[in-house]
Amino acid sequence: MKTHPLETKIPPPVLCLLTGVAMWGLNMALPGTALPGIWRIILPVLTGIAAISFATPAFFAFGKAKTTIDPVHVDRAAAVVSTGIYSITRNPMYVALTLLLVAWALWLSVPWTLAAPLLFALYLHRFQIIPEERAMLARFGREYAEYRERVRRWL
Numbered sequence: 001m002k003t004h005p006l007e008t009k010i011p012p013p014v015l016c017l018l019t020g021v022a023m024w025g026l027n028m029a030l031p032g033t034a035l036p037g038i039w040r041i042i043l044p045v046l047t048g049i050a051a052i053s054f055a056t057p058a059f060f061a062f063g064k065a066k067t068t069i070d071p072v073h074v075d076r077a078a079a080v081v082s083t084g085i086y087s088i089t090r091n092p093m094y095v096a097l098t099l100l101l102v103a104w105a106l107w108l109s110v111p112w113t114l115a116a117p118l119l120f121a122l123y124l125h126r127f128q129i130i131p132e133e134r135a136m137l138a139r140f141g142r143e144y145a146e147y148r149e150r151v152r153r154w155l
Contacts, residue, residue: 007131008072012124016097020104023116027108034109047103055096057085069093071128074135082147090151094124121154129153 010018034040062069067078085092101117136144 003131004127006127008074008128010127012071012094012097012128015120015123016101019101019116019120023101023104023108023110023113026113026116027110030110030112032109033111035106040107040109044103044107047099047106051096051099051103054085054089054092054099058092058096060084061086071132074132075139077136077139080136080140080144080147082151087151089155090148090153091124091129094121094129095154098124125153 035043059069061081061084065079065081067081068076070076089095098117098121101120102114105113105117133144133148137148
C-alpha cells in the first residue's frame with residue numbers, strides 16, 4: 001500500500017502544540033466572544049479534566065503492557081492494549097490531545113479556533129491513525145483485527 005511522506009512524521013504532541021500556537025495566533029488576530037462569566041473558566045477546566053481522564057489511564061496501560069508510546073515508531077509496539085480505557089476508544093491519547101485543544105479554544109473564546117481541534121483530528125486520522133492501524137494489523141494480525149472490530153476509533 002502506498003504511503004504518504006507525512007505519515008507518522010510529526011509526533012501528535014508536537015502537532016498539538018503547533019496547533020495550539022496557531023490557535024493563539026488566531027486569538028491575537030481575530031475578535032473574541034468571551035463566554036459569559038464563570039463559564040469561561042468552568043468549560044475549559046472541565047474539558048481539560050476530561051482530557052486528563054483519557055490520557056492518564058492510557059499511559060499507565062501502555063506502561064503496564066511494556067509497549068511503546070512512540071507514535072513515530074509504531075512498528076515497535078510490543079502488545080495490543082485492549083483493556084481499561086482502551087476498551088472505550090482505540091486512541092485515548094489522541095482523544096485527550098483533541099480535548100486539550102477544545103479546552104484551549106474555549107479559553108481563547110475566538111469561535112474560529114474551534115475549527116483547529118477538528119482539523120487536528122482530521123490530520124491525525126489520515127497521517128497518524130490509519131498508518132498506525134496498518135502497522136498494528138501487520139504486526140498483530142487477527143488479534144488487532146478483532147480489537148478494531150470491537151472498539152471504536154475515537155468515541
